[in-house]
Amino acid sequence: MTESQNIEYKESWRDEYLKWVCGFANARGGRIYIGIRDDGKITGIPDSKKLLEDIPNKIRDTMGIIADVNLLTKDELSYIEIIVKPSTYPVSYRGEYHYRSGSTKQQLRGSALTEFLVRKTGHRWDAVPVDNVTVSDLDIESFDIFRKEAVRTERMTRRDVECSNEDLLEKLGLIIDGKLKRAAVLLFYRNPHRLFTGCYVKIGKFGIGSDLQYQDVIEGSYLKTAITYEKDVRVETYPFAREAIREAVYNALVHCKWEDGIPVQIRIEDKNMYISNACVFPSDWTTENLMKIHNSRPYNPDLAGTFYRAGYIEAWGRGIQKICEACEEIGAPIPEYTLLGDDLTVKFSALESIDISNSKTPKRQNGGLEGGLADGIIMAISSDRTITIAGISETLNVPKRTIEREIKNLRESGRITRKGGRRYGYWEIM
Numbered sequence: 001m002t003e004s005q006n007i008e009y010k011e012s013w014r015d016e017y018l019k020w021v022c023g024f025a026n027a028r029g030g031r032i033y034i035g036i037r038d039d040g041k042i043t044g045i046p047d048s049k050k051l052l053e054d055i056p057n058k059i060r061d062t063m064g065i066i067a068d069v070n071l072l073t074k075d076e077l078s079y080i081e082i083i084v085k086p087s088t089y090p091v092s093y094r095g096e097y098h099y100r101s102g103s104t105k106q107q108l109r110g111s112a113l114t115e116f117l118v119r120k121t122g123h124r125w126d127a128v129p130v131d132n133v134t135v136s137d138l139d140i141e142s143f144d145i146f147r148k149e150a151v152r153t154e155r156m157t158r159r160d161v162e163c164s165n166e167d168l169l170e171k172l173g174l175i176i177d178g179k180l181k182r183a184a185v186l187l188f189y190r191n192p193h194r195l196f197t198g199c200y201v202k203i204g205k206f207g208i209g210s211d212l213q214y215q216d217v218i219e220g221s222y223l224k225t226a227i228t229y230e231k232d233v234r235v236e237t238y239p240f241a242r243e244a245i246r247e248a249v250y251n252a253l254v255h256c257k258w259e260d261g262i263p264v265q266i267r268i269e270d271k272n273m274y275i276s277n278a279c280v281f282p283s284d285w286t287t288e289n290l291m292k293i294h295n296s297r298p299y300n301p302d303l304a305g306t307f308y309r310a311g312y313i314e315a316w317g318r319g320i321q322k323i324c325e326a327c328e329e330i331g332a333p334i335p336e337y338t339l340l341g342d343d344l345t346v347k348f349s350a351l352e353s354i355d356i357s358n359s360k361t362p363k364r365q366n367g368g369l370e371g372g373l374a375d376g377i378i379m380a381i382s383s384d385r386t387i388t389i390a391g392i393s394e395t396l397n398v399p400k401r402t403i404e405r406e407i408k409n410l411r412e413s414g415r416i417t418r419k420g421g422r423r424y425g426y427w428e429i430m
Contacts, residue, residue, distance in 0.1 A: 003103055006030035009038055013051050013080070020105055021059055021067060022093040024084035026116070027100035035079030044077030051080055063091050090120045114259040115280075125259050126186065126300035129179035130195065135166045138180075138188040142221040143168065146187075146310055149223075153311025172306050183302035186258070188221050191428075198261035201249075205268045217263075217382045219429075223310065239350035240273055244326035244335065248346050250312050251319050252277040254304040257342065276345040287337040290320050373398060373406050374415070378429055381416065385426040 003009055006028065008020055013034045024030035035045040045051065048071055056069045059082075068083040090097060097108040097116065108116050114125055143165050150156040161168060169175050174184035186192045192199045201218040252264045256277040267274040280299055296317035298304035307313045314322070323346075324334050333349040373396070380392045389407065393400040410416045417428050 003038065003040075005100065005102055008032045008103075009036040009040065010034050011037055011043055012045060013055070015058065018058060018062055019093055019096070019098045019107075020100070021065075021082065021084050022063055022091050022096070023098035023100040023105040025063070025065055025087040025091040026098065026108075026120075027086065029084050029086040030100060032082040032084070033079060034082070035077070042074055042077050042079055044079055048078040048080055055080070055082060063093055065091055088120075090117055124299070124301055125257075126183040126302045127176065127181050129176050130182055130185055131179065133180055133185050133189060133195070135169065135180065138165065138184070139190045139221050140165075142188045142190075142223045145223045146306070149310040149312070155309045155311050172302075172309065174302060174306065181302055183300060183306065186221070186303060187223055187306050190220055192221070193219055196258060196261075198263045199258055201253075201264045201266065203266045203268065207270070214379070215383055216379070219382075223306075240348050241323075241326040241330050241332050244323040244332075245273065245275075245348065247313075247319050247323050247326070248275045248335070248348070250307060254307055254313065255279055255299045255344075257299060260342065271350050273348040273350070274345050275348075276343055278342050279339075279344045280342070281339055281344065287339050290337050291324070291334075293317070293321070373402070374410055377403065377406055377410065378416065381427040381429060385428070387427070 006024075007030060008024075010017055010032065011034075017032065017034075020032055024032070034051065035048070036042050052069060052071050056067065059065060059067045059069075065084075065087060067085070068081075070081040070083070072079055072081050097113055099106050099108050099116065117128075118124055147161040147168075150161055151158050160171065163171070166175070169180070169184055169188075172184075174181050174187070182196070185195060186199060189195075202215070203218070204215040205213045207213050249264070249266075252275055256264055257279050260278040262278045265274075265276045267276075282297055285294070294317050296304075296315055304313065304315075308315050313319060320337075327334055327348070330351065332351055335349075336347040338345050338347070376396050376398075377392055380387055380395050384391070387395075389403050390400060392398075392407075393403045396403070407416070411418070414430055417430055419425055419428055
């Protein structure tokens with residue numbers, strides 16, 4: 001009998017082999033034999049009786065599971081068999097999660113760990129509770145936006161929303177065991193990107209090829225992102241179907257695989273706009289099927305549920321249908337969807353009768369490219385919150401002393417603030 005996905009041979013026992021036990025428990029279970037070489041030849045172990053007592057205790061004490069440990073004998077040689085059953089819940093060894101894949105053991109990290117925990121617990125990424133944020137830390141304005149939108153679109157009554165913020169979160173299913181879910185943080189927290197890397201929307205305006213003409217970052221609660229987005233990408237005559245773009249941005253937010261740490265990205269060119277997000281594409285879907293009638297399978301159900309209550313999205317999988325209808329209404333081409341690895345991109349083509357190359361540069365509500373030195377500084381900070389004053393000076397081609405004077409004015413007026421020290425700190429746009 002050779003090593004396989006469910007069988008592992010070890011000549012002698014080491015406590016590090018508890019990781020293999022963990023890996024089997026998190027996968028399909030398996031057997032570990034102590035006292036057998038990799039080629040299957042039995043070598044035996046001298047301290048088999050002691051190990052017969054120690055190994056079960058160590059497995060129980062470090063992982064909280066029970067494994068069958070048997071003493072076997074062949075040709076007067078003793079060896080040990082450890083039978084590990086598959087666990088119905090995630091098993092960790094000293095805070096590490098290991099997984100048996102093929103004939104190797106892997107330690108799960110990052111998105112692989114997140115997907116494993118979701119699969120084992122039944123909780124989606126956005127439903128995992130957060131320890132270090134409370135209801136009092138959330139943004140009051142975001143709650144006001146939600147209440148207004150939910151009542152306006154008649155998805156909730158005024159009586160439904162006339163309650164405390166904590167009670168409202170309970171009604172929306174965004175609190176579990178007294179803790180906020182990640183979805184609540186993404187929706188109502190002012191700085192979700194501080195807790196979850198890449199949780200923001202990045203916009204870039206490009207000329208020919210790699211010519212980046214300007215870039216912007218929209219941070220903060222996703223309810224604000226949904227409200228302010230169309231103001232951030234505005235031209236004199238809009239060359240794309242506005243409703244289609246809005247729907248595509250909502251789709252990107254609720255379907256994004258945020259655990260990958262990759263922001264939603266919007267690339268604007270003179271003739272095309274691309275909206276991209278990391279995703280987990282259902283195995284039975286294709287990009288062609290997206291253009292047909294299909295059911296709704298949001299990757300982040302709690303996030304999607306709140307967007308639905310606010311009236312931003314439907315719950316019937318009609319988002320792409322609405323996008324196509326909006327494009328047809330203004331005579332624009334139907335959008336094109338492409339899937340490359342885990343990245344889903346939708347391409348919008350501008351109306352041929354409109355040229356956006358000469359359109360005015362868009363403005364941010366809190367500053368932009370048109371508006372003087374102060375707005376230029378804020379734009380530089382939004383692109384890199386750790387940028388130094390010298391870096392801003394070089395970026396804007398403005399003397400350092402002038403930058404220092406303008407930053408002082410911005411700080412005194414409350415538009416920006418500095419967090420942390422000069423070396424390891426960062427700027428925050430208020």
